[in-house]
Amino acid sequence: MTTLAQTHLALLPPGVDHAERLFALIDESRQTLRAWLPWVDATRSVEDSRQFLAGIADGQRNGAACTTWLIELDGELAGCIDIHGVSALHRSGYLGYWLADRFVGRGLMRGAVAQALDIGFGERGLNRIAIVAGVENARSRAVAERLGFSLEGVQRDGLYLHGRYHDACQYSLLAREWKGLRCPR
Template identity: 75%
Template sequence: MTTATFERVALLPPDVAHAERLFALIDESRAGLREWLPWVDGTRKVEDSRQFLAGVAEGMRSGSSCACWLIELDGELAGCIDIHGDSVVNRSASLGYWLADRFVGRGAMSGAVAQALNAGFGELGLNRISIVAGMENRRSRAVARRLGFVEEGVQRQGLRLHGRYHDACQYSMLAREWRLRE
């Protein structure tokens, strides 16, 4: 991954001002996103995106929620990334992310994940961050491998999407491993 790619990607704090654009991104990529993201079917109007952004922003302010950012590529809103399900005791959490179809394949997600890892292992003080991706979700699995996540194994029928179970691959990165890559 080149430095230029990381410079083209910015993580923005969640803000309801982006609700219309966020909804438009989801709507234009609905079929592709729906395959692996169960919340897509429940996002039917701009107000759904507005409520999501308001809730995440409030949760981040109060410290009761995950860390979430909007992904911007070359000045244009492109997707979303979050660190969620964190365990304060274990200092661990999971990473979730998505891009609108037209931004896939341009290095944006690797740059966004790298920035989220910097935040997770930096100001959030995490020791471990995991990614769980469907075995057939080649794009998500490629991001984990590209950034040096360790493949830990398969969660048999670990994902339930649209009434079906799917095997999932679990990856992890430790703070010390991330620091060694820098």
């Protein structure tokens, strides 16, 4: 797999050699990340990150329907992004992403999502990519909205986090819409 670069932003294929850096990144932003990502509380050690990365590598080698990349800025690990829940039958999938606190607010996620969309709609041949974000997760919703995703509706009690339900916004973007946004007439 190749490294994709956009200015100083790169999406890297994950490997177990990233475990220490990934765990440190999660740990430094633990309180912020855990608000919307249920796996954060279960990530308690470098070994947990190593197992996660090994599982991704195994899955991608075996043709899993999930593709994950590490987000790197100027050689420094900044977060993670994936296309998951892929349906080959319907040519659709979901996008998930997170950044460490110190990288938030710089437009970095918009660039990473744009690269992932180029891959999803191009190389992967998907027609529809969706994002599900908590109604109260303003930053994640802003990424979807700034990149031209359409709000399809609100899933009542669509997320279960920390013992309670949360409403979730569902956004989607179609390949033809992305092409139009990338190549305006």
